[in-house]
Amino acid sequence: MPELPEVETFRRIMEKRALGRTVRRVLVGDRRILAGVAAVRLSRGLVGKRFSAALRHGKQAFLTVEGGGAVGIHFGMSGLPVILEKGEPEPPHSRVVFRFTDDTALVFRCPRMFGKVRLLQSANRFIEQRGLGPDALAADLRAFRKAMKPRKGAVKGALLNQSVLAGIGNVYADEVLFQTGIAPETPGERLDAEDHRRLHGNLRRIFTTSLRLETDWTAVPKTWLIPNRNRDGSCPRCRNPLRRGTVTGRTTFWCASCQSDRSENLYSGGTSR
DNA sequence: CTGCAGTCCTGGTGGC
DNA sequence: TGCCACCAGGACTGCA
Numbered sequence: 001m002p003e004l005p006e007v008e009t010f011r012r013i014m015e016k017r018a019l020g021r022t023v024r025r026v027l028v029g030d031r032r033i034l035a036g037v038a039a040v041r042l043s044r045g046l047v048g049k050r051f052s053a054a055l056r057h058g059k060q061a062f063l064t065v066e067g068g069g070a071v072g073i074h075f076g077m078s079g080l081p082v083i084l085e086k087g088e089p090e091p092p093h094s095r096v097v098f099r100f101t102d103d104t105a106l107v108f109r110c111p112r113m114f115g116k117v118r119l120l121q122s123a124n125r126f127i128e129q130r131g132l133g134p135d136a137l138a139a140d141l142r143a144f145r146k147a148m149k150p151r152k153g154a155v156k157g158a159l160l161n162q163s164v165l166a167g168i169g170n171v172y173a174d175e176v177l178f179q180t181g182i183a184p185e186t187p188g189e190r191l192d193a194e195d196h197r198r199l200h201g202n203l204r205r206i207f208t209t210s211l212r213l214e215t216d217w218t219a220v221p222k223t224w225l226i227p228n229r230n231r232d233g234s235c236p237r238c239r240n241p242l243r244r245g246t247v248t249g250r251t252t253f254w255c256a257s258c259q260s261d262r263s264e265n266l267y268s269g270g271t272s273r
Numbered sequence: 274c275t276g277c278a279g280t281c282c283t284g285g286t287g288g289c
Numbered sequence: 290t291g292c293c294a295c296c297a298g299g300a301c302t303g304c305a
Contacts, residue, residue: 001298077298112283114299153276170298249278251297
């Protein structure tokens with residue numbers, strides 16, 4: 001499930017292996033993966049040109065094309081980039097293949113077809129048109145607080161909303177709420193400045209740790225929620241069974257004893273962490 | 274404006 | 290063991 005750290009890892013792979021090579025041909029294995037561009041136009045826009053930069057904003061990745069334009073890649077829930085060496089066969093579910101003149105290739109694999117490939121005038125214009133919020137990793141505390149400005153709905157909904165902050169998905173939303181001790185359904189307006197400060201700090205730490213581990217979920221600390229988010233999983237802090245339910249339409253794991261909905265703050269100070 | 278349910282799609286899994 | 294219904298996930302659409 002590519003969220004911000006996974007997409008940043010993908011960006012680095014593409015940066016290392018897709019830049020500076022000339023596109024020889026573009027093969028579209030399934031045109032449903034294309035958004036707003038026909039296969040022919042995508043091909044005509046790229047053949048003979050090189051990718052000049054690999055960018056990322058939230059969960060969106062972009063390969064800028066020399067001479068103007070960019071390819072936008074959204075990985076959906078199962079997408080990933082695969083680099084093919086010369087002579088290496090295409091893996092299953094190769095939806096778009098960017099074949100270079102040196103016979104290596106960049107493949108967009110996307111088994112579950114939730115991803116999208118676009119041909120854009122510019123990455124920044126796309127980000128603006130989509131109304132994407134600030135990148136969740138790049139945002140400083142000031143930008144984070146501004147984005148999370150008091151909202152009535154569940155705090156998890158705000159974290160998942162890409163127009164509030166770009167890059168947080170279901171798994172990391174649960175993780176940051178767990179580590180901050182905030183229940184996922186807590187109304188945003190109930191959070192105070194200290195909650196925001198801790199959410200922001202924890203989010204940055206979680207993302208940078210995940211990046212350092214190259215997003216290998218088997219290697220994340222046992223004290224995190226991620227290794228325990230399964231049926232009959234238990235809280236790594238208090239060992240109580242984790243709750244599993246639906247918040248803003250998404251499967252959610254949380255610990256009822258370690259995560260507070262902040263309502264008791266109204267009449268008892270200092271009990272929550 | 275805001276939040277939320279429904280929808281897309283397919284591989285993996287739970288349950289029988 | 291084999292089969293199948295069901296579920297997950299991100300983001301868009303449409304509704305209240």
